[in-house]
Amino acid sequence: MPYDPADRSLTDFIAEAEELLESLEQDILTLGEGAAVGELSGEVLNRIFRAAHTLKGVSGMYGFERMTRLSHLMEEAFDSLRMDRLAYSPSLRNALLETCQVLREVIRQRAEDAADLQAGFERCQAALDACVHAPAAAAPAPPPAAAPPAAPARAGGGEDVVIDPEILKVLTEYEEHVLRKNIKSGRALYKVHCGFSLDTFDKGLEKVTEQLKGVSEVISVLPSTSSGDESALEFDILIATDREPDTLLDNVEPGCRLDEFLVKRPPKTPPPPAAPAAKGGPPAPVEDSVEARTQASTIRSASETVRVDIKKLDNLMNIVGEMILFKTMLNQAGGELAARLGAKAIPPSFMKANKELERRLKDLQNRMMEVRLVPLSQGFSRLQREIRKLRDQLGKQIEVRLEGEDTQLDKLLVEELVDPLMHLVRNAVDHGIRTIGTVLLKASQVGNHVAVEVTDDGVGIDPARVLATAVGRKLPYAEEMKGELDRQLEALEPGQAREDVRTRFLRERKQDIFGFLFQPGFSTKTEVTTVSGRGVGLDVVKTKIAGLSGHVDVRSEIGKGTTFLITLPITLAIIQVLLVQVGEQQFAIPLASVLETRELGRRDISTIEQREVMQLRDRTLPLVRVRRFFGLNSTRPERQFVVVVGYGEKKMGLVVDELVGQQDVVIKSLGRLLRGVRGFAGAADLGSRTILVLDVGHIISSAHRM
Amino acid sequence: MADTSLARKAGLGDTPPLAGGEHAFFTFWLEGEEYGLDLSLVREIVKIKEISVTPLPAAPPFIAGLLSLRGTVIPLVNLKLRLGLSSAPSLPLPEGGRIVVCSFREDAFGLVVDRVSGVVHVTNDRLEDPPEHMSPAQAEFIERIGKYDVRERHRVTEYVPGEGAPAGPESGPPAAAAGGRPSARRIVAILRAQKIVDFGFEEVEGG
Numbered sequence: 001m002p003y004d005p006a007d008r009s010l011t012d013f014i015a016e017a018e019e020l021l022e023s024l025e026q027d028i029l030t031l032g033e034g035a036a037v038g039e040l041s042g043e044v045l046n047r048i049f050r051a052a053h054t055l056k057g058v059s060g061m062y063g064f065e066r067m068t069r070l071s072h073l074m075e076e077a078f079d080s081l082r083m084d085r086l087a088y089s090p091s092l093r094n095a096l097l098e099t100c101q102v103l104r105e106v107i108r109q110r111a112e113d114a115a116d117l118q119a120g121f122e123r124c125q126a127a128l129d130a131c132v133h134a135p136a137a138a139a140p141a142p143p144p145a146a147a148p149p150a151a152p153a154r155a156g157g158g159e160d161v162v163i164d165p166e167i168l169k170v171l172t173e174y175e176e177h178v179l180r181k182n183i184k185s186g187r188a189l190y191k192v193h194c195g196f197s198l199d200t201f202d203k204g205l206e207k208v209t210e211q212l213k214g215v216s217e218v219i220s221v222l223p224s225t226s227s228g229d230e231s232a233l234e235f236d237i238l239i240a241t242d243r244e245p246d247t248l249l250d251n252v253e254p255g256c257r258l259d260e261f262l263v264k265r266p267p268k269t270p271p272p273p274a275a276p277a278a279k280g281g282p283p284a285p286v287e288d289s290v291e292a293r294t295q296a297s298t299i300r301s302a303s304e305t306v307r308v309d310i311k312k313l314d315n316l317m318n319i320v321g322e323m324i325l326f327k328t329m330l331n332q333a334g335g336e337l338a339a340r341l342g343a344k345a346i347p348p349s350f351m352k353a354n355k356e357l358e359r360r361l362k363d364l365q366n367r368m369m370e371v372r373l374v375p376l377s378q379g380f381s382r383l384q385r386e387i388r389k390l391r392d393q394l395g396k397q398i399e400v401r402l403e404g405e406d407t408q409l410d411k412l413l414v415e416e417l418v419d420p421l422m423h424l425v426r427n428a429v430d431h432g433i434r435t436i437g438t439v440l441l442k443a444s445q446v447g448n449h450v451a452v453e454v455t456d457d458g459v460g461i462d463p464a465r466v467l468a469t470a471v472g473r474k475l476p477y478a479e480e481m482k483g484e485l486d487r488q489l490e491a492l493e494p495g496q497a498r499e500d501v502r503t504r505f506l507r508e509r510k511q512d513i514f515g516f517l518f519q520p521g522f523s524t525k526t527e528v529t530t531v532s533g534r535g536v537g538l539d540v541v542k543t544k545i546a547g548l549s550g551h552v553d554v555r556s557e558i559g560k561g562t563t564f565l566i567t568l569p570i571t572l573a574i575i576q577v578l579l580v581q582v583g584e585q586q587f588a589i590p591l592a593s594v595l596e597t598r599e600l601g602r603r604d605i606s607t608i609e610q611r612e613v614m615q616l617r618d619r620t621l622p623l624v625r626v627r628r629f630f631g632l633n634s635t636r637p638e639r640q641f642v643v644v645v646g647y648g649e650k651k652m653g654l655v656v657d658e659l660v661g662q663q664d665v666v667i668k669s670l671g672r673l674l675r676g677v678r679g680f681a682g683a684a685d686l687g688s689r690t691i692l693v694l695d696v697g698h699i700i701s702s703a704h705r706m
Numbered sequence: 707m708a709d710t711s712l713a714r715k716a717g718l719g720d721t722p723p724l725a726g727g728e729h730a731f732f733t734f735w736l737e738g739e740e741y742g743l744d745l746s747l748v749r750e751i752v753k754i755k756e757i758s759v760t761p762l763p764a765a766p767p768f769i770a771g772l773l774s775l776r777g778t779v780i781p782l783v784n785l786k787l788r789l790g791l792s793s794a795p796s797l798p799l800p801e802g803g804r805i806v807v808c809s810f811r812e813d814a815f816g817l818v819v820d821r822v823s824g825v826v827h828v829t830n831d832r833l834e835d836p837p838e839h840m841s842p843a844q845a846e847f848i849e850r851i852g853k854y855d856v857r858e859r860h861r862v863t864e865y866v867p868g869e870g871a872p873a874g875p876e877s878g879p880p881a882a883a884a885g886g887r888p889s890a891r892r893i894v895a896i897l898r899a900q901k902i903v904d905f906g907f908e909e910v911e912g913g
Contacts, residue, residue: 630764668778671779673815674765674781674905677907679763682779690758690760690779692772
């Protein structure tokens with residue numbers, strides 16, 4: 001290996017390469033969308049070209065030879081695309097996406113010489129090579145093949161156009177290409193002259209460029225040659241536009257001057273339809289290196305972001321959590337002092353400082369959490385890719401829609417969420433939708449939670465078949481459910497149709513029946529298509545989501561489609577809990593799932609089928625005694641309390657001895673070794689002791705199964 | 707013990723030999739017998755009276771509870787129960803005892819032991835297969851038997867990582883440190899860490 005895993009800069013490289021690949025993949029898809037409507041965005045092409053170029057540079061620096069070669073091929077492909085030498089075909093898109101995937105694997109393994117990677121390298125290289133270097137005839141034919149080839153020898157595209165050779169000299173090949181394209185399509189060209197003071201020119205220039213992009217295509221930004229003022233920097237921004245010159249600068253910073261540039265809009269040119277994509281041969285293909293040509297455009301990349309290892313943030317978060325604990329202790333000490341010495345003995349400055357400290361700590365905590373938040377689009381783009389890949393494999397016509405992908409979630413959660421979501425998405429594409437349909441990925445924030453939905457408009461899940469499968473698999477409670485249905489069918493009243501009873505039962509108990517989908521053993525990988533194949537490995541999804549203190553639910557109508565709904569806390573790090581006492585031990589219940597608390601009266605309890613339930617207003621809730629659930633051996637006190645917990649329609653009462661109080665806690669995972677211990681979402685460090693945080697989702701589903 | 711050689715191979719992966727075909731083991735006492743673990747697995751020693759343990763209901767009995775250690779939560783294994791040396795309940799922990807904090811493949815855990823013994827270096831030729839007459843339950847956990855001379859043992863009472871090699875507070879060559887201790891042969895049962903942390907959970911719990 002030419003590198004050392006402990007090498008810090010390698011970590012930087014990994015992070016940067018990952019980010020570049022992420023943006024490459026995203027842009028490859030965006031290009032695909034553009035290609036579908038016959039228009040490749042120049043901006044995206046430029047961005048993607050630069051990303052490939054940078055990737056080539058950094059991988060070369062770190063001695064990843066094959067990665068360098070592949071990113072070079074990608075760079076070439078993007079260059080050809082933006083020069084209109086190549087059309088964006090599905091085969092090119094697939095080759096590009098696969099290349100990204102192989103490179104991702106290199107990043108993951110932090111090495112590229114693993115045997116299993118070699119086949120991928122060969123395949124990608126061949127596929128890209130075929131796309132990029134194919135002879136013109138073999139290349140995907142540009143739609144208007146008969147279009148007259150651009151006259152390569154002439155300086156300009158129009159009859160009376162001569163481009164100033166001084167200008168041509170400073171343009172990159174690509175810029176020149178854009179310039180000619182615009183001339184050909186009859187747009188007018190202008191030079192926008194602007195000046196900025198030395199210390200703020202970068203921001204000013206950026207602003208003006210952005211504003212101009214709104215009304216025109218910006219071809220190039222050139223330092224102005226006609227500079228008069230020593231204290232200012234002046235630029236000429238070369239633009240092409242359809243708009244009338246007199247309104248062009250209306251929304252642009254004052255102080256800019258519009259100069260006509262060489263070509264007039266030919267008065268009688270019929271408005272040429274925007275010629276889609278590829279033209280014939282390029283004007284004299286230039287052999288010089290891509291680097292030399294793009295230097296001008298890559299130089300100005302002023303990054304304002306810092307990459308940070310998530311572990312460092314975790315450490316900071318832990319410290320903040322501990323500080324908050326100490327703050328609580330200070331508060332208590334203050335209270336005790338006041339009780340012992342009288343409130344007057346406590347100087348007001350102490351109280352004030354205490355209050356301020358509390359405020360700032362809360363602020364710090366919130367800011368820290370914000371730092372960890374990233375938009376879900378980071379994960380969604382991977383899902384989108386997966387859907388398209390699958391759909392192409394299966395030959396289905398599936399549209400992917402994203403909603404709310406800007407919703408922010410803890411970085412760690414986004415990463416952890418991708419696998420379970422992928423599972424749901426595969427199910428939807430594979431089994432939910434027969435041939436044509438839409439998959440919707442939707443995220444939204446609800447209070448302290450984020451809801452993520454995977455919805456398809458496919459065949460839906462049939463509760464009857466789910467129940468039959470559950471019985472066949474001998475899942476707990478399935479037999480009872482079936483028995484209930486059979487009893488109702490036997491007790492048929494005259495005039496009642498058997499089918500009606502069945503349908504009503506299935507409708508009323510649908511959510512309970514769908515609960516079987518998430519049970520282990522409902523479906524195995526080898527028997528995929530039993531219930532429209534749904535429910536494959538859903539228990540794994542559920543376990544994973546529960547591990548993130550989240551909850552997953554399903555809604556489905558036959559013939560209309562299916563929605564899987566995942567609810568997650570925005571950040572894992574700090575949660576509010578209700579502390580409760582059971583016997584000698586305290587437990588924490590996430591406050592987000594607590595609906596209300598009340599004292600348990602003897603008369604509130606009754607039993608249905610040997611399960612304890614309580615009447616709460618007009619609802620009957622199952623009761624779970626925490627003492628019994630966890631097999632704690634201590635005697636039950638006279639007075640007890642019920643904590644009503646639940647998500648959505650699933651509610652239940654947890655019976656505890658005492659309500660201790662609310663607190664903010666830093667929740668820690670129990671770790672890999674204890675992954676088999678169920679019922680706890682994690683542990684919270686309260687300074688002097690550690691308490692367990694109950695996994696309400698697990699307890700609820702166990703209670704419904706009991 | 708049909709799989710001894712295979713298991714040993716796997717075990718050897720965890721116990722990198724020192725120069726000269728020597729292995730370093732961290733040893734401790736349980737019910738009057740000396741046990742050892744590969745030294746590279748041991749992170750630190752904690753006094754039981756200095757910690758508080760959170761009972762973990764619904765876990766196997768040999769898990770004594772959770773220990774919170776500088777921001778992370780680790781399982782605490784009652785080694786006596788795990789090895790079948792005792793059937794006394796895990797809690798409360800023996801007051802004078804110690805917790806050996808280890809990490810195996812990045813997973814940290816604590817072992818409850820009666821007393822810490824020291825660090826011994828055992829040459830390959832003094833490492834043997836466990837005796838045939840052991841109970842199958844114990845045989846699972848014991849990888850090998852090491853023989854050493856008591857004068858070669860470095861005493862360790864406190865071991866904090868990052869403070870140099872755990873030669874212990876008594877530095878200098880072991881023989882000198884022993885202050886003319888008489889030579890005595892000892893045996894130590896080397897435990898298989900991989901087996902200790904295999905808590906027997908299925909990947910996905912059924913029903």
